[in-house]
Amino acid sequence: MYREIVIPNRSMALEGLDLVDAQYTSTVFGKHIHEEYIIGVIETGAQKFLHQKALKVASQNQLIIVNPDDVHTGEAASPNGWRYRAMYPTSEHFSEVYNDLGLGYDLAPYFPESVVSAPDIARDLRLVFDQISLNATRLHAETLLYALLMKLVLRLSIKKPEKQKQRYSKHKLYEAKEYLRATFDQNISLKELAEIAGLSQNYLIRAFTQEFGLPPHRYQLQLKINKAKSLLKRGHLTSEVAIACGFFDQSHLHRHFLRSYGISPGLFRRTMNP
Structure with missing residues (x-):
């Protein structure tokens, strides 16, 4: 029998980064938003959620990526629910990456796909979680995080589509x-x-x-x-x-x-x- 377990954490790396390790079985999340990005990996089971007006399903080892202010839901897509680990970087966290790429501080990535199969990025994400839980030094944690954020930007993000002239x-x-x-x-x-x-x-x-x-x-x-x-x-x-x-x-x-x-x-x- 599985039960709902939610373990939030806050790493000092990058001036503060929120993390969560959660197991959900019967919890159903209605439509909601976050101010930060969600970058997570499904460890066991599967999750389904409404995002960008479409129903998505993320299974074991797949990434879930949600942009700030994107409306989404969440619930189990398998009998025993799902366990996932996620981090919540802010636009400011990504701005350092954009600045190092010569693109300026005022930009933030936009991730068009909310369910992604990328085993190497999932591995890197798990490494970040594992090292932070083992109390890695701040320098070590930030080195791993920065490399992960850079890979996310270069591999999975696009320039956010410009809004058409509004009526x-x-x-x-x-x-x-x-x-x-x-x-x-x-x-x-x-x-x-x-x-x-x-x-x-x-x-x-x-x-x-x-x-x-x-x-x-x-x-x-x-x-x-x-x-x-x-x-x-x-x-x-x-x-x-x-x-x-x-x-x-x-x-x-x-x-x-x-x-x-x-x-x-x-x-x-x-x-x-x-």
């Missing part, structure tokens, strides 16, 4: 999105957001969902959860985080954090701050 209404949708990012902790109304975008409430809901994969209220919730994760990593008390991120109370934060990360906010905080 007026689409431009207003992006204004609404940025307003949500700036006011995620506030209890704003649908009417207020629609007025910011200069759109009807009905059109805003439909068009926002079509453009970004989540309705406005779900996108706002994901922003709250991601901010909560950041504060918990720094050791803030769960009660303080709930208030700072605009949740009604700790139980509200607990429910939604568990749904997104498969671990309670309290346990996540304790694990990241031993």
Whole structure:
């Protein structure tokens, strides 16, 4: 009998890199986003997930790669669930690679494929996890990580497709999105957001969902959860985080954090701050 096991970790390498080793059997992740990239490898079993409006299945030894702000889901695709190890590099982590390639700091990679068969990269990823778990020196860990990030960029990434010139209404949708990012902790109304975008409430809901994969209220919730994760990593008390991120109370934060990360906010905080 398998059970849900989630072991988050934070390496000091590259000024802080989040890692996770997880086993899921019955957990089902609804649509959500991350601010970081997800670079993971399936160790056992298989996972299926909705990404870029298509159902993907990743099996043992395959890589899972998800770009920041990409809406995705997650659940078991095999009877015993799936175990995977993943790291969550930020755009800033990749910027060092781009700068060394002479491409500048302001670029970040875009990975068009979310399920990839690349045994050598999977091996390198596992080596990073193993050495960090063995308390490798920072220099050793960063050498392995940098080589891995460079290989990911050169082998699997492309220049992010440029957005076509936006119609007026689409431009207003992006204004609404940025307003949500700036006011995620506030209890704003649908009417207020629609007025910011200069759109009807009905059109805003439909068009926002079509453009970004989540309705406005779900996108706002994901922003709250991601901010909560950041504060918990720094050791803030769960009660303080709930208030700072605009949740009604700790139980509200607990429910939604568990749904997104498969671990309670309290346990996540304790694990990241031993």
